[in-house]
Amino acid sequence: xxxxxxxxxxxxxxxxxxxxxxxxxxxxxxxxxxxxxxxxxxxxxxxxxxxxxxxxxxxxxxxxxxxxxxxxxxxxxxxxxxxxxxxxxxxxxxxxxxxxxxxxxxxxxxxxxxxxxxxxxxxxxxxxxxxxxxxxxxxxxxxxxxxxxxxxxxxxxxxxxxxxxxxxxxxxxxxxxxxxxxxxxxxxxxxxxxxxxxxxxxxxxxxxxxxxxxxxxxxxxxxxxxxxxxxxxxxxxxxxxxxxxxxxxxxx
Numbered sequence: 001x002x003x004x005x006x007x008x009x010x011x012x013x014x015x016x017x018x019x020x021x022x023x024x025x026x027x028x029x030x031x032x033x034x035x036x037x038x039x040x041x042x043x044x045x046x047x048x049x050x051x052x053x054x055x056x057x058x059x060x061x062x063x064x065x066x067x068x069x070x071x072x073x074x075x076x077x078x079x080x081x082x083x084x085x086x087x088x089x090x091x092x093x094x095x096x097x098x099x100x101x102x103x104x105x106x107x108x109x110x111x112x113x114x115x116x117x118x119x120x121x122x123x124x125x126x127x128x129x130x131x132x133x134x135x136x137x138x139x140x141x142x143x144x145x146x147x148x149x150x151x152x153x154x155x156x157x158x159x160x161x162x163x164x165x166x167x168x169x170x171x172x173x174x175x176x177x178x179x180x181x182x183x184x185x186x187x188x189x190x191x192x193x194x195x196x197x198x199x200x201x202x203x204x205x206x207x208x209x210x211x212x213x214x215x216x217x218x219x220x221x222x223x224x225x226x227x228x229x230x231x232x233x234x235x236x237x238x239x240x241x242x243x244x245x246x247x248x249x250x251x252x
Contacts, residue, residue, distance in 0.1 A: 001035050001083045002090040002221075007237035009053070009081075014247035015073050015099055019055045022079075023066035027052040030083055038082025038089050038161050047204055054080035054093075056206070061149055061190050061198055061215040062093075063205045073099030076109070078217040082161055089161045091186045092233035093219035096242070097249030105193070105214050110251055111146065112191040112216035115139045119169070119189065123222050123229035125181045132187060133171025140191045141170070147196030149215075152207065154188045157221055179224045184232070188219030 008029045009022045030037050030052065037052035049063075056064035056078040057071075064078070071077065080093040095109050115136045122131040132154075140146045154167030165177035169189045192198075194213035201208060209215050223230040242248045 001030070001033060001085055002081050002092045003234040003237045004033075005029050005081050005083065006079065006092065006094055006235075007241045009079065010096065010238055010241040010245060010248065013071065013077070013096060013098065013245065015071055017071050018068050019057070019066040019071065019077075020068060022055065023051050023053045026081065035083040035085040038084045038091065039080075042161065049205060052081075054078075056080075056215070056217065058214055059209045059212045061192070061207045061209060062152060062217055063207050065203055065205055071098050074101055075099075076101060076105060076214055076216065078215070080217065080219065084161075088159060089157050090233055091157050091161065091219060091221050092235075093188055093217045094235060094238050095216045095218060097251075099247060099249075101249055106249065106251060107144070108146065108191065108193050108214055109216045109249075111140055111144045112189055113218045115169075115189045115191060116187060116218040116220060119187045120220060120222055120229045120231060123179060123185065123187065123224050125179055125224055125226045127179050128174055129165055129167055129176030129179070130171035131173050131176075133168040133176070134173045136187075136189050137170040140189065147192035147194055147209075149190040149192065149196060149198055149207075151198060152190055154186045154219070156184065157186045158184050181224055181226055183224040184221065185224070186219055186221050188217060190215065190217045 156163030
């Protein structure tokens with residue numbers, strides 16, 4: 001359901017579309033199919049997130065808020081979507097390029113997506129959370145020289161949207177919570193083109209890169225298994241739409 005919601009949104013993504021329109025479409029699609037948006041009215045302290053999607057554009061890392069902003073060629077849009085259905089939450093994020101994006105930015109998106117799968121390879125019984133973070137860090141930071149956000153992490157997911165354990169995108173091998181078969185976690189590298197430091201905007205939600213360089217975010221919900229992780233979310237529907245939408249950059 002999460003992957004299909006992403007795909008519905010991707011169908012109408014193009015220059016000139018307001019991000020609030022994408023949010024409304026997502027909420028309608030989720031509710032029409034028997035789900036509930038996981039993020040809408042999600043509380044952190046005394047604040048509630050008022051939208052269905054987190055939509056983070058360009059230097060925004062995560063938790064961006066839909067608005068009357070109109071997408072432009074060259075924008076990078078990270079969309080995070082959660083759905084509550086049949087007693088459980090699903091959670092997945094994908095970063096889209098609008099129109100033509102420069103090669104340096106395209107490489108950031110490719111490297112972040114690659115780092116996600118490097119982390120997923122470590123989500124097997126007997127390994128530790130630090131093994132996931134180490135794999136992501138080695139790929140994005142050591143290989144490409146990008147900045148890995150420290151303040152925001154992946155997490156357990158199930159009957160609640162955010163559960164233990166925390167799953168950082170950096171770490172040391174053999175450290176952290178030991179992974180057991182059946183654990184379900186959201187692995188979500190958030191990687192910056194420049195420095196790792198981030199800051200929060202005055203809206204109380206949007207996290208941006210301190211140097212205002214681009215950021216990318218990909219996420220899968222994953223079940224820990226004995227030999228290979230079981231990826232419960234999917235990019236299949238998204239990437240089919242991206243391949244057929246001339247206004248989106250296809251590098252799948």
